[in-house]
Amino acid sequence: MDTAVASPYRAYKPQAFTRSERDHVTVLFGGLHWRAERVLQGALENLGYRARMLPTATKEDLLAGREVADIGQCCPTSFTTGNVVNFLRGEAKRIGPEEVAKKYVYVTAGSCGSCRFGQYHQSYELALRNIGMESFRMFLLAQDGMDQGPSAGGGLELDVPFTMGAIWAILATDVVQDLEYQIRPYEVVPGATERVAGECVELLYEAFRDRPVRSRKWGAAAWHIVTPYFLRTLAEVHRRFGAIEVDRLRVKPVVKITGEFYLQTVEGEPNYDIHRWLESEGAEVYPAAVTVWLDYLLRFAAQQAEDRIGVARNARVKRLALRAAQGLLRWSYDRMRRALGDLPHEIPDQYELRSLAAPYFHSRLDGGEGDMLIGKALWAYHHKKAHMTCELSPYACMPNTMSIGAMAGVIGKHPDLLYAPLEIKGDAEVHALSRCQMILTEAKRRAQREFDDALGVNGLTVESARALLERHPEMKQATYRVPRRGAAGTAANLVLHLAERSRQ
Amino acid sequence: MGFLTALGFEPQKIAFSSDTSEQQGREHAKGRGTVDCCYPVKCISGHYGELVNREKHRQIDILFAPMIRSLPSHLGTHVVASLACPRVMAAPENIKAGFIKERDAFAERGIRYVTPYVSLGDPPIVPKQLFEGLKDAIPGLTPIETREAVRAGFAALAAFDGRARARSREILEHCAATESPCLLVLARPYHMDPGVGHEIEVDLQSYGYPILWAQYLPIDDDLLAWTFGPDVHDGFIRSPLDIADVWPSSYSANTNEILWGAKFAARMPWIACVIRMSSYECGMDQPTYTPVQQIVERSGTLFFSFQDLDSTKPAGSVKIRVETIAHYLEKHAGGIIAKKKAASPPGCPLIHDSASAVPQQPKSKAAPQAA
Missing domain, CATH: 3.40.50 (Rossmann fold)
Known part of the structure; x- marks a missing residue:
């Protein structure tokens, strides 16, 4: 030795x-x-x-x-x-x-x-x-x-234009990703969504590469917040997606993706290509927006400031500033959503997530996604945002295991919440996917039941619903916004909407 | 105890769960686990179960398990932060789920589950946090009472800390006077629990080697100046308690202290061997394996690690490892001390001219002696 x-x-x-x-x-x-x-x-x-x-x-x-x-x-x-x-x-x-x-x-x-x-x-x-x-x-x-x-x-130089560029790139691609995932499962011509999404991302790439921001300081922040520059590109994105024909009468369970940041965001082998796998299994994927993470970071900082009120000077001002920053983030995200016809999902209110998770997980526990995973699963469940939540939990992730453990309490209270926590090791694909498939089978049943109920209460059949759809060709456009009528699934909401229109 | 007794709880009314053991887990944690994670967190189910399942006449009223966000640390402002491990921090919520998922085991026994969120590493905010977390459980509690109790709690902690560090210094002085080696344990505080650390250091102590824990190393100014003076002088660190030279992301309290302990061991001639302990699936330890080993071994100090410690003590392999460590120490300790002394600056404050202690050689296994 x-x-x-x-x-x-x-x-x-x-x-x-x-x-x-x-x-x-x-x-x-x-x-x-x-x-x-x-x-x-x-x-x-x-x-x-x-x-x-x-x-x-x-x-x-x-x-x-x-x-x-x-x-x-x-x-x-x-x-x-x-x-x-x-x-x-x-x-x-x-x-x-x-x-x-x-x-x-x-x-x-x-x-x-x-x-x-x-x-x-x-x-x-x-x-x-x-x-x-x-x-x-x-x-x-x-x-x-x-x-x-x-x-x-x-x-x-990690300055304001750098940071704002990064945040705005995330906001813009979040809304595009969300729209893409809402369209692809229903596209009539296979591959059409893929092609348009690729074109649109290139449009955004060019827009960001050529953005005319000149200020190196806070003027750059102000410009990003007020400019219609990116909205114009997104309007073109909307137009291009609008050319895709869809058939939204295909019954598909909506699966919300949550989990650890990297695994819920990346698309490929690190998460067994779960987004595409779910689509291939007949699901509509509700992807995880990175913006929600940014909103959470602001909420967490605001909470910390709130806890220091009465202990540290300026804590109240800091909290107000952070809440204002959260407001600006959401406002900017919503502007981009509007540019895409309000089709992308809204981001959940952080304070609602917090209160939903509170009985099970303390809002100040940090590391990873904190109380958000529990909050998001309950939010999707209570608001019928999805039939099922698929939580991607990395092997050996420290904070994620804590919230997954706490989810046992949630499931005890809401046994009908369809929740698939998948431990992702990277090389145990069959195990993870078969586990997911078990829950997905029940999600499919629920989506079908919901669809059948929507037809039943309106005295419709699939054929008659399709006939109604033929009378409204605009509804076959990918950018047609099917209003939510209380169902989680797209097909069920479309049937309810068609029935409503037929009564008008 | 300092905090709770200052709030008016009589010491005999405060019950602790017993040391961790496999039996505790078998008897009290069955069916309570909700997820596979590190052993120190998993075993909490057994501790809760033991307290919840007490006989009727010994029934507890409050199960107090604070969610500790940050910890007091002697590294203070010399590091980025002193946060607790995220699993330990969130354990009360995670373990709770196993006790409420079917029926509320706390409510059934009339137990109030109290888990204040508290940042012990940030004393000004602690009274506010504890008052918020305890006011419903302790009727009539006032913010002033809480503040006073917090002060008493921190004072009790400081007093204990001071005594333990002073004792460590005595051991080092004794080693310096006798030119004999001692061992340093680099582990997390819960490894002091016999059911988590499996008393590996006790087995080594039985060979006659004094044991130090990194959490209680002496931090007197004279000693720190001697130990880290050259590094400060050469601009590698800003102060003796700075660890930026080896660990820039110094935000985790126990990790920071392990890294600092490794640096201390590397520079302290009489610490001839470092024992590293780490529990099964410890995520916070994982990135530190190589730096800690490198810090220690580059100084010529012996380094042995016991990783993936779990519920069962691997007694056979521990015995073999302990014998190996004792063998290496017997063979190399003298040379290690001499080489490290030669590489140290002059004027070690541990060496007193008047030191007259009788040199003490480590005993063989045949005649073990507790230090």
């Missing part, structure tokens, strides 16, 4: 990324779904960065992630660590490790607790050491600062 004294261990410290390097260094990023990443790329290019999305993580990345970092990581970290590692290895093979270290930097989100997510820079660092690329530069950006200033040598 070697007991020699060596130089002390020191944490990885990236070399500076200077402003003068911006022209020839590419900023790598990832961790969202492809739409958000592509539009974010446009927002970064607008600020003079060369930006490149990492490919969506794969099972090979999972294995690489497990291999190069400490054992027991949560599954998203294994995927993302391996994703970076495999990309760097591939590039190193092509151009050599020194060139890779010169040519790329990696930017990812950090946090200040309470779960280990914010400490995962250690996994990345260890992975870099283990693949012999310690000189590669990796930077963390906080999720809670509008203007974090220049960092890491000035090459990255």
